[in-house]
Amino acid sequence: MSNQKRIVVKIGSSLLAHSQQLTLRYAFMHGLLSDIARLKEQGYDVVLMSSGAVALGLNAVGKTPEDAGLLDKQAAAACGQLLLLNAYKQVAHEFGFDIAQILVTIGDMEERRRFINAKNTIERLFENGIMPIVNENDTLTTEELRVGDNDRLAAKVAQMIQADHLVLLTSVDGLYDRPPSEPDAQFIERLEDVSEYLSATEGTSVLGSGGMLTKLQAANMAQHAGCSTIIAEGIIERPLLSVLEGERRHTTCVAMGTPASAWKVWLTNRLQVAGSLILNQKAAEALCADPTPIAHTDIVSIHGNFHKGDILHVYDEQGREIARGLTNFSSEEVLVLARHPEASTAELLGYSAVPDVITTKNMVVLKENHLPWDVPTDDHQVVVTL
Template identity: 35%
Template sequence: MVVKVGSSSLTTHSGMIDVDRVDALVDVLAARRLAGTQLVLVSSGAIAAGLGPLGLAARPRDLATQQAAASVGQGVLVARYTSSFARYGLRVGQVLLTADDMMRRAHHANAQRTLARLLDLGIVPIVNENDTVATDEIRFGDNDRLAALVSHLIRADALVLLSDVDALYDGPPSRAGSRRLAEIRGPEDLVGVELGKNGAAVGTGGMVTKVQAARIATGAGVPVVLTAAAHAAHALAGEDIGTYFHPGGRHPGTRLLWLAHATTGRGLLHLDRGAVEAIVARRKSLLPAGVTAVEGEFAAGDPVDLCGPEGRVVARGLVNYDAVEIPDLLGRSTRELATELGPEYERELIHRDDIVILEAHG
């Protein structure tokens, strides 16, 4: 089981780690672990934990100070978990990841092996975004997404997202008449639901990132429970609490999952209508003849986004050429290119096995 907890559930208003909150969470997790369940804890809170020691009254806006706070706070956070789990004779291990680690296959495999070995050894892995080196990940609070990817990485039986809100509602929870959504079976159940955009004062996530994380996990066959940290014991016991997201029927391979959710396009390839149709509707490879323009700087093997004539991104794939090579290939057949430039050019820009569809083409 993967459990994710947000900054606001672990800290005081001043940004210091709340020892009582940490201990209360660990009480629940330790009981479950000692009952035989393997657990991975994805914990935010490093930046928030660094605010107090650095004398900062609020979360800093500039990246360098955020990274400094994370550097100080990560040690505080893990030390607190180490001490709290030790009350039950349990040991923890720190695992710091970035989205880039999930993107690159060698790093991805290493993370998978490390987590599996820690679990085999009876350790409770404490996973966090590596905020001291991350960039966009800090600003957008990707620990929700990271938790979803980790749940797929270790083939978890469930993902529990703990927040300061007890469930997903069809409107602001504070508004009279807002109704708790006990179950989400698919995207149709979210039509008309108002999702807040901002996270708590010490965090970066919000309900949007949690719903996106649930979508990633359930798309990989992992059920998700979203509730408040105060209800953790009920959630881990499988009680009717919070919001339950039913897993989807499809179980995509790790390769396509990380391509869709753990990568960012390093460039952009503009496709004509025929190429969009071939890729989206017929799941074909992308050939040079269907590309009209290229943007960005990227190398062979990098992820790039594919967009149609209207500028809408429809897919992402791992490109077989450097960006500087592609302009001379555009609009030409692979047979023509092989005849003129050599047999090594008789290959796709992107093979169909390296393409993931991001949006249905209408």
């Protein structure tokens, strides 16, 4: 693990692009990169998570944010990436540092080998004093295969590089206990349990794909990776330093002490559900009391079409998510094992294997302060009740 101080900064589309003209807001970009240059001088490694490519490319394809379809957005992203990175490169050179671009898909974050490859690339860029600019590869991803918001993607990158801080710059000054337009809305300066304020997170910007909900989800992911999250307004002058030095108000979601191992943090913090299992209540209660391997005889139903090595979400019969873990079998294999509990793995599958569907070393029992995913539904999934 590096002893270097590290920050991930996420910038939304509405801060980089004018909502009407869909052109770059150079004044904001100058203020942002000026602050990043100062942070680098102070010994920080910085990763910039930057939206904006789709918004900046919409003029080229003759579309607006309201009427652009998926193919329009993919084409706009291809056009906008050139504008965005060229501007970043020019401004960064003014402040004496260089940049690099890393485009990722959800598979790069969810598949362990590709996750490590991305981490190694970022580490090598840091070694050479180059700031990575990361974004989802919007030219290739489809709706069902994309992260969908850079807030949670930024949290995954913060987890990846073991960052000290995740800074989410947005169009508001932080979190309120209800929509800030409502009378008597109270500002929240410090937050430990994000679940208390999920009801106050409705709405997204015209240009962005995320709202306050995705920011709290990102903050929760970062908390469990030992990283604090700052939610603040993206002002033009000193947008980062004025927050980090306590000159203006913002919301801080505090880190939850020493994180678990990097392996277990990766297992726990997911961006997408590959599949899920529902355990009988007795097995679920036993698992929470004293983590033990999940056997095929514990399973009540199987959701999704998953593969060996995917991360599954585990629920009890009351719909409460209790664990996440890496499966030793595909959904088809789990189904065969569960329907023939007396037969051996070799007899049923044609090869010898440990019969546990998920072993304890590849599983994390969720803490109460970890945001759960909703219990799986029957929509668009393979569901088998045993």
